[in-house]
Structure formats: structure tokens, C-alpha cells
Amino acid sequence: MAVYTSITTEELTLLLTDFNLGTLVSYQGIEGGIENTNYFVTLNKDDAIHDYVLTIFEELSLEEMPFFVELGQWLAARNIAVPYAIKDQNGIALKQLKGKPALLQPRFFGADVPATQLKATHCFQIGEALAKFHEAGADFYLTRQAHRGVFWWRRESEAISHLLDAQDSALLKQEVRAFDQLRDAKLNLPMGVIHGDLFHDNALFKDDALVAILDMYNAATAYQLYDLAIVANDWCCNTDCTLDPIREKALLEGYASIRAFTDDEAMAWPVLTRTAAMRFWLSRLIPWLGIAQASRQGGAMKLKDPNQYKQILLSRIKTPAVLR
Numbered sequence: 001m002a003v004y005t006s007i008t009t010e011e012l013t014l015l016l017t018d019f020n021l022g023t024l025v026s027y028q029g030i031e032g033g034i035e036n037t038n039y040f041v042t043l044n045k046d047d048a049i050h051d052y053v054l055t056i057f058e059e060l061s062l063e064e065m066p067f068f069v070e071l072g073q074w075l076a077a078r079n080i081a082v083p084y085a086i087k088d089q090n091g092i093a094l095k096q097l098k099g100k101p102a103l104l105q106p107r108f109f110g111a112d113v114p115a116t117q118l119k120a121t122h123c124f125q126i127g128e129a130l131a132k133f134h135e136a137g138a139d140f141y142l143t144r145q146a147h148r149g150v151f152w153w154r155r156e157s158e159a160i161s162h163l164l165d166a167q168d169s170a171l172l173k174q175e176v177r178a179f180d181q182l183r184d185a186k187l188n189l190p191m192g193v194i195h196g197d198l199f200h201d202n203a204l205f206k207d208d209a210l211v212a213i214l215d216m217y218n219a220a221t222a223y224q225l226y227d228l229a230i231v232a233n234d235w236c237c238n239t240d241c242t243l244d245p246i247r248e249k250a251l252l253e254g255y256a257s258i259r260a261f262t263d264d265e266a267m268a269w270p271v272l273t274r275t276a277a278m279r280f281w282l283s284r285l286i287p288w289l290g291i292a293q294a295s296r297q298g299g300a301m302k303l304k305d306p307n308q309y310k311q312i313l314l315s316r317i318k319t320p321a322v323l324r
């Protein structure tokens, strides 16, 4: 169940009075999300219908929100098709519902492409869009340490190791070390704001054309190439967890058509594709193993299969990725 926080018409109407965007026609909870509660909200202003999405944040605190509010507005102002928090009549975008952070954002129309239907054209377009996202975000004035980044995976890989068999535990630790070695090598790896979770279900397409990138709540300051590795592992993955060279080539070409890779990035790519696989293996393992997530206040969580990401990691080790 994706709607963790239920709201009443009265609560929504009260929130909307701050905005002057029109009167409430309807609202409906969106199924499918994992981390947040989302509603489609339809308003009528001067006899015209306008659609919005209301997001209520289940995990992020109010203190963490300004980075995301500012980022959405920053990217949208630079023509990146992402949702952004609309400011109310007093210039305030960050609202609260039931004591949780809440944002009202424009709604995009499109649908995500199911994994089995992803083609080279989708991968080329998402590569291009990600490079534009990175370029627009390169001089974003706020920074953020990823909450599931290097410090998290160092800590969590230790914390769960007693629940894993010796082989898995060693594999996890090996990948944590490989990333530490990469960092120590001080390579020329461009950094900036990254999306952090650009899986295919976070992109909307219409008639095979990319419409928008959603769900930026894992955004952080990190290596741009690591973000591309997250995309590659998801968008170019076959059902048997090997990687499709045709889709991966299209993804990399799309990205490079906007931003050329550095020589050091070509060196780092095989490791970063492994790091990105390890990160999602670990983040899926934790709830899978029944470890309580302290930040979550109830609500049944939809579990994703950690083994898929272990297999992707093994594929990346067996056949090291090539950037160019």
C-alpha cells in the first residue's frame, strides 16, 4: 500500500487556500510509490482544469527538505523536466500535513516503461537527460551527503554481516573496499548533484519520448559517473541480470552527446558499476533481512529482491563494464 498518510478533503482544502490555484475538483492516492505518499490533485481555476501532485514525506524530516525544494526549483528553472515545489501566496513551498513535510508540484503526463520493454531509444534519451541534469546541477549552491552513500554502506555492511553467509559478507566488504580505493586514488571524477535513484520507474515517457524525471529524494553531492552507473545497472539489465551491451552503448552515447567523459572516468567505470550494484543490494537486503528501519513509522513496505542486485554485481565482476 503506497498511501501511508491519509488526508481528508478538509485538510487538503485548508492547504490549498494558501495557494490560490483554484478549487478542489478531486484527489486520489497514487499506488506504486515506496518511500512517500503521493496524491494526484485536480483543481479548477477560472473554468480550466489543472493537475498537481501532492507528496507527503514519510522518511525525510523538515530539516532535510530545503535541499530538495531548492534543487527542484533550480533544475526546473534550467529547463530540466522535474517536479518542483510550487510556492504559496506567501512564497512558501515547504508545507506540512499531519506533521510531515509536504509539497505541491506540477503533474506530468506519461508512464514509465516496464523493464522488459526498455529499448536503446529509451536508454539514449535517459543518458542525454541525466547529463543535462548533471550539467544544470553542477553549480547548485547547496550540497548534501548521500544518506545511502559511502558512510552508510561502510557502516551497514558491517552491521548486517553476521546475518549473511561468509561468501556474501566477504563480497560486500570487498566492494566497500574497492570504492574506498577508488576514492583514495584521487582521480578526476566530476562531482555535483546527482539524482541517486534514477530507475526506469522514476521516468515518464509518452510515445517513446521522455517527458520527466521524478523522485529526486535520493539526490546528493557525489560523482556524476556513479549516478550513470545506477542508471546503467537498472535500465540495461536483462531478466537474467546480465547487462545488455546494446542498451548500455545507447545510454553512454546519449550521456556523452551532452558531456564528454574524462579519461579517469573511463578507468573508474568498472568499479562504479559494481559500487552502484552493491549499494542497491545492501539497501534491499536490510528490509529483506527484517532489520527495522528506525525512521519508518509503520506502514507495510513493499520489498524488492536483493538477489537481483547481487546477481548484477556478479555480472559486473565477471564482465567488467567498458565506458568507451
Ligand SMILES: Nc1ncnc2c1ncn2[C@@H]1O[C@H](COP(=O)(O)OP(=O)(O)OP(=O)(O)O)[C@@H](O)[C@H]1O
Binding pocket: 030, 031, 032, 033, 034, 035, 036, 037, 038, 053, 083, 105, 106, 107, 108, 109, 201, 202, 214, 215, 216
Ligand atoms: N509530478 C508527477 N507527475 C506525474 N506523476 C507523478 C509525479 N510525481 C509522482 N508521480 C507518480 O507517483 C508515483 C510514485 O512517485 P515517486 O516515485 O516519487 O514515489 P516514491 O514513493 O518515492 O516511489 P519509489 O520509491 O518507488 O520510486 C510515480 O511512479 C508516478 O507514477
Ligand SMILES: N[C@@H](CCO)C(=O)O
Binding pocket: 034, 197, 199, 280, 283, 284, 304
Ligand atoms: N530504486 C530502489 C528503491 C527506491 O529507492 C530499488 O529498486 O531498490
